Amino acid sequence: MTANLRTGSDFARLSRRVSEAGLLDRRPGYYAFRIGLVATLFVSGWIAFFAIGDSWWQLGIAVFQAVMFGQIALLSHDLAHRQVFRTRRPSEIAGRIAGNLGVGMSYGWWMDKHTRHHANPNHEDLDPDVDPDILVWSKDQARASKGLPRFIGRYQAFLFFPLLTLEGLNLHFSGIRAVAKPGLRRRGLEAALLLAHFALYFSALLVVLSPGKALVFFIVHKALWGVYMGSIFAPNHKGMPILSGDTELDFLRKQVLTSRNVRGGRIVDVALGGLNYQIEHHLFPSMPSPHLRRARPIVQGYCAEIGVPYHETGLIESYSLALRSLHEAGEPIRANRRDAARA
Structure with a gap:
């Protein structure tokens, strides 16, 4: 995909409209309520875990905590983008508590990776989310x-x-690998918080559950958390244009053309943490998540004014497009195998 290099004035005009609408202002009341609610549900889930004891009913808690781990990860995401606090220090403190201690995911590692993704979304040489690992x-x-x-x-x-x-498990492993190597900011603190998370998590499982039930709980919990995390992020860029080294786009077009919004009501907003408004999030990463819905008509209308395609679809269709793109990407491998079979 190619385009002419633009000056960036298009984004400046859009940014003024969004700022004048007050959509870049912080929402302390919203985040106080959201953090309090998620923390209460998370702790309540573990209280129920200890109350139920050694029972197969614990699999219901495993499902519940998979959702809670996803919601805590979403809060860590908002903290990393300084949607909650304006300055770095409180964002990092809360982010490490949520990420490292809460769900066992390195806040520093993830923030570095996600920052590089935002700088060059869907760029096969620069976006770590499209590395062919x-x-x-x-x-x-x-x-x-x-x-x-x-x-x-x-x-x-x-x-x-x-x-x-x-x-x-990949998120856990990546965090452990990051703290094991020099270079990570506040590496000792991140390592200590990760160690505390895993010590508390496995102690709870082994104290309350028999070994067999503990293993099944672990498998169900981690598997569903992984599916939930992937289901949050997969609709956003997968199936959208892949950029390469020779692509020249200004900031607005680079973010809009590689991102996809997902239509839905309040349930979708909560489940995806506002990331269903991916176009608005990529244009304004520090915008509080409850403002993304309000920014959507402004951004969509502005894109129509300047002739930039604005892609939006339903949740199920977004997964279909992502899977279709994956299948098409793998065609050269299948073709090579067919050719080898004929030879």
């Missing part, structure tokens, strides 16, 4: 793939959701 996201990546990505890439659309069951 397991899946391939473009036909060029498929042609160059070797090892596991090449093996999985043939049928990756069918394997995508099953693979998401491992995403929770």
Whole structure:
């Protein structure tokens, strides 16, 4: 995909409209309520866990806590973007409590990765979210793939959701790997909080549950958390244009053309943490999540004015588009296999 380099004035005009509407202002009351509600539900879930004891009914708690882990991760995301606090220090303190201690995910590692994603969304050379580590996201990546990505890439659309069951473990592992290497900001603190999370989590499982039930609880909890996390982020960019090194786009077009909004009511807003308004979030990352819905008609109308496509679809269709894109990306691998079989 190519486009002429623009000056950025288009975004400046949009930014003024959004700012004049008051949509960049902080929402302390909203976040105080949201953090309090999520924390209360999270703690209540563990109180119920200890109250129920060694029972298979604990699988219901595993499902509930998978959702709570996802909601805490979404709060950590908002904190990283300084949607809650304007300055870095309180954002980092709360973010590490939510991310490292709350769900066992390194706040510093994730923030670095996510910042690079926002700077160059869907850029196959610069966006870590489209690295071909397991899946391939473009036909060029498929042609160059070797090892596991090449093996999985043939049928990756069918394997995508099953693979998401491992995403929770991947988030844990990535955090542990990040604190094990020099370079991470406040590395010692992050490591201590991660250690505290895992010590508390596994102690609770082994004290309350028999070994067999503890293992099943762990599998169900981590698998569903991984699927939930993947289901939050997959609709946003997967199936949208993949950029390469020779693409020249201004900030507005780079963010809008690679992002997809997901239509839905309040339930979708809560489940996806406002990230269903992905276009608005990418244009204004520090905008509080409850303002994204209000920013949507402003951004959509402005994109229509300047002739920039604004992509929005339903939740189920967004997953369909993502899976279709994965299947198309893997075509060179399947074609190569067919050619080898004929030879």
